[in-house]
Amino acid sequence: MKRLACLALLSIMHISTANPKVLLVAPPGESHTGLGLDALGVKYERVSPSDLRKRSPFASDIVISDREVSRRDMARDTEQWREFVRLGGVFIGCRTSDPDAWLPVPITHDRGYETKDLLVPEHPVFNTPHALDLAALKAVHGGSIYHGLCALGEGWTPLIEAGKPLSWDKRTPKVDGPHYGMAELKYGKGRILLFELIPAYNWFHDEKGKTSAPGAKLLENIVTYALASASEQAATRPPAKPLTNAVRSLRDLMPSPKRQPGIDMVADWTVTQRGPYESKTDFRGVRTFLHQDSPSQAGNFIQASTKLKLPRKRDGQILLQWYESDTYCGGRERILGGAKHGQTALNNRKQGYRFKQVLVNGEVVWEQDVLGRNVQPAQRRFRTVDIAPFLAKGTAEAEVTLRVEDRKDSDELPFFIEVFFARLALLSAADTTDPLLGEEGAPANQKILGPDLASGADGALRATRSGRGSWAVGVPKGTYRLALQVVDSPNGTGRIQLRKGGDTLGDWELTANDGRLWWLLSQPVEFGVDRLTVDFSVDGVPIEVARVAVFPARPVPGAAKPAGKKAMASKEPVAIPLALTETAGVARLRE
Structure with a gap:
């Protein structure tokens, strides 16, 4: 290997002049990409895909994802990875069949193809330090493009055009139209380069x-x-420290699902159905619609209906809110091993077969196909709809129906999934301004004003230098908490102080340095109609506040009391039989 390094360094002395921090994401064992970096004299750190989530991308300038490394975990924190690129990071993605759901602009990985042409021959990846033509690329393991890139979103630049399908790859194309072997996206100050050829393997x-x-x-x-x-x-970014009095989502402050607040999900409901469905409600008030492990037939359904009393005085909107999710993602299940390795065993993608619905007085106010991933995180799976257009004037009550229906036969294949509904509630005007029930706050530039503050994208405000803002608050007199949603930049440590007169309600140093959105929480305070001051101390990097919120202070549950002397521990292990549904081939995240 030393001989390889010496030979390579003779031709790339220019590489040693650059000193960005490089991270290689590769599984344990030999990595051809790692061997290549070693031979090229590039210093790098290496982390396994499973440990990537424990590491901040901002500790690196370049992240290289090795061949066939799953990038699904990156979709757990799209905010952070997108911010890494936007601020100047470079992401290099080697061949993978997994979806890149974290990308700021979508792209699809499809079946295999041959290399056909260079679309941007003047691009540096084809010229520096080596001039590479089409023949040179076709010599890279036969020019095989293993999972052709397609359905490029706006901003992607295709660099290598794909040609004929690889004869040995029997997968059915996901997308009709052009496919590519390499594509680049410039995003903010950084860039993303994806390629489906295997140069390190060839080397x-x-x-x-x-x-x-x-x-x-x-x-x-x-x-x-x-x-x-x-x-x-x-190398120059400040060290990260945990934030104090901060949460990622205000819904993190909500208690676990239970029968209150909201409408009782058990009493006074009428369930009707056709086909092999059943309905259950657990101790939290979560209603589950379950289809048996058998084929589905068009026209089958299950629904639960109840009557809701409407407010006597109502002008404008009447908002109905509920929680929903289901257990069906859909996808392709592949054959592993043998002569047919990689071929599709089952196309488990039932689009247009089964739908979730909410009806008011027999009219559909919301529906969605069960196909696809649930919204992440779970606190964001609340739906809110104005039902006023579906109500007759003067009506005292409305019938609300939760429904699941089948529109296509699944033939001989079973369609065994669950659909969940919970926390059904009619929101009052006060509720809609409560971020724990309604929307999470209001755009910051509508609430905080000051000469040193500028408007940003989507209603955000930016403090580009240290200064003060004024926040006029008008709520019924009571005890509240205030919250500011900020982006904690990895490139600086700013400070925000919130005051009411001479009292400090919150004092936060932005030390997470992770590029994520955080809600900064004040202490509970009594006020009604007041004017607050917000002081910004800028440390080289502008402070960006996305949204602000005011919500009633809620008691935090305390720890349970210790068990008394009469409490007895079990002397023998307790065995509980569990029946688990097979989920092989179905990828789910944080559910």
Whole structure:
């Protein structure tokens, strides 16, 4: 390996002049990409895909995701990864069949194709330090594009055009239209480069480590381009510390689902159905509609209906809110191992088969196909609809129906899934301004005003220098908490202080340095119609406040009292039989 490094360094002395921090995401064991970085003399850290979630991307300037590494975990925190790129980070994604759900602009991975043409031959990845033509790319493991890129969203630039389908790949194309082997997205100050060729494999497997290998030259060009494009910020970023009095979502403050607040999900409900459905309600008041492990038929349904008393005085909107989710993602299940490895065993993607609905007085006010992932995180699975247009004038009550219906036969295949409804509630005008029940606050630039504050995107405000803002609050007199939603930049440590007269309601140093949105929470305070002051101390990086909120202070549940002397521990282990539904091949995140 030392011989390889010496030979490679003779041709890439320019690489050593760049010092960005590089992170390679690769599973344990030999990594051809890691061997390539070693041979090119690039210093890097390495982390396994399972440990990536424990590490902040802002500790690096370049992140390289190795061949066939799943990037599903990145979708757990899209805010952070997108902010990493927007602030100047470079992400290099090697071949993968997994969806890149974290991307700021969508792209799809499809079946395999041959390389057809260079679409941007002047691009540095084809010229620096090695001039590469179409023949050179076709020599990289036969020019195989393993999971062709397609359905490129706005902003993506395709660099390599795909041609004929690979004859051995029997997968059915997901998308009709052009496919590509490499594409680039410039996002903010950074960029994302995805490619489906395998240059490192060609270098160290096909060509046994020869530096003259076409894969060696392509990989060197890609690495050179990444190093030249990266902004060297990681080494100078301040260390991260946990924020105090802050949460990611105000709904994190809500208690676990239970029968209150909201409408009782058990009493006075009428259930009707056709087909192999059943309805259950648990101790939390979560109503479950379950289809048996059998094929579904068009026209089958299950629904639960109840009558709601409407407010006597009502002008304008009448908002109905509920929680919903289900257990069906859909996708392709593949054959693992053997001659048919990688081929589709089952296309488990039933689109247009089963729908969730909410009806008011027999009219559909909301519906959604069960296909697809649930909204993340779970606190965001609340739906709110104005039902006033569905009510006759002077009506004292309305019938609300929760329904699941089948519109297509699943033939001989069973369609066993669950649909959940909970926390059904009619929201009053006060509730709609309560971020724990209604929307999470109001745009900050509508509430906080000051000469040193500028408006940002989507109603945010930006403090580009230290200064003061004024926040006029008008609520019925009571005890409340105030909250400000801020972006905690990884490039600086600012400070926000919230005051009412001479009293400090909140004092926060923005030390998370993770690029995420955080809600900063004040202490409970009594007020009604008041004017608050917000002081911003800017540390080189503008402070951005996205939204603000005022909500009634709620008691925090205390710890349970210790068990008394009469409490007895079990002397013998207790065995509880569990029946688990097989979920192989179904990918779910944080559910």
